Amino acid sequence: MKITSKLNLLVTIVCLSFTGLVPAADHPAASVDADTALAKLKEGNLRFATSDASQSKPTAARRKETAEAQHPFAVIVGCADSRIPPELVFDQNLGDLFVIRTAGNLADDHGLGSVEYAVEHLGARLIVVLGHTRCGAVTAALESDHAPGHVQSLVRDIQPAVKAIKGKPGDALAAAITENARQVAAQIKTKAVLGDLAKEVRIVFAIYDLDTGKIEWPKD
Ligand SMILES: [Zn+2]
Numbered sequence: 001m002k003i004t005s006k007l008n009l010l011v012t013i014v015c016l017s018f019t020g021l022v023p024a025a026d027h028p029a030a031s032v033d034a035d036t037a038l039a040k041l042k043e044g045n046l047r048f049a050t051s052d053a054s055q056s057k058p059t060a061a062r063r064k065e066t067a068e069a070q071h072p073f074a075v076i077v078g079c080a081d082s083r084i085p086p087e088l089v090f091d092q093n094l095g096d097l098f099v100i101r102t103a104g105n106l107a108d109d110h111g112l113g114s115v116e117y118a119v120e121h122l123g124a125r126l127i128v129v130l131g132h133t134r135c136g137a138v139t140a141a142l143e144s145d146h147a148p149g150h151v152q153s154l155v156r157d158i159q160p161a162v163k164a165i166k167g168k169p170g171d172a173l174a175a176a177i178t179e180n181a182r183q184v185a186a187q188i189k190t191k192a193v194l195g196d197l198a199k200e201v202r203i204v205f206a207i208y209d210l211d212t213g214k215i216e217w218p219k220d
Contacts, residue, residue, distance in 0.1 A: 027197060028123045031073040034202035037126035041074060042217070044091035049213035056093040066095035074098070075118045077184065078130040079105045079137065084208050086130065089215070098124055104137030104154050105129055107184050107191075115192050125200050127188060130215070131181035132208040138162075138177045178218060181205035 032040070047055055073096060076086040080101045087097055098118040100111045107115065107129070118124040131138075140147055141158035161180035168175060185205040194201055207216045 027120055030125045030200060031071040031123040034125040037073045041090050045089060045215045047091040048089050054091055056091050058094050062094050070095045070122055072096055072098040072122055072124050074126040074128060075115055075124045076128050076130055077105055077107055077111060079103060079132055079135055081132060083210060084132050089208060098122060104158050105131050105181060105184060106157050107188050112192050115188060119194055119197055119201055127203040129181045129185040129205040130208055131177045133210050135177050138180055139173060142173060142176050178207055181207060
């Protein structure tokens with residue numbers, strides 16, 4: 001190979017790396033970029049909230065397609081509440097979302113490890129912390145800083161949000177729910193170890209309305 005050909009090849013590889021077409025180091029390429037992922041979630045929630053039928057019913061074909069490998073385009077840190085399965089409220093299918101759920105949509109070390117895994121090894125670039133109206137875990141934390149058994153760990157980790165909204169006007173529960181989701185998103189930003197991929201990753205929070213099925217996307 002002539003020197004000029006080698007140089008051209010090198011320039012091509014460098015350019016492809018910068019445009020994200022070649023994964024950095026040993027990481028897989030992004031499933032889709034963060035902004036595209038967010039648009040897909042917003043479109044999916046609109047379908048869920050405004051139409052009677054899901055467009056993303058799991059099928060045998062989709063199961064077969066995803067059996068060998070997964071490329072979820074977003075990570076959802078959601079509440080374990082039975083009324084808010086992320087795949088349903090975002091109208092997505094098998095293999096689309098990497099979901100972490102606890103009561104109160106918290107991110108402990110297991111959650112953070114799961115976020116890191118989804119970004120580094122599965123190509124997800126969008127992380128959504130999804131709170132919701134009338135959340136039981138946030139209600140419990142608002143009522144008391146003590147709870148029996150391991151519920152205490154949930155109440156303890158929601159307390160910073162409860163303290164942050166104290167004395168502010170308006171609905172205390174709604175404010176605590178939004179503040180809790182905002183704080184969990186901020187914690188993931190600070191604590192998740194994402195290395196070079198951090199610059200490609202977008203972390204946002206959102207609130208699901210149990211009455212309308214719609215998701216609000218507050219600004220930070
Ligand atoms: Zn909840």
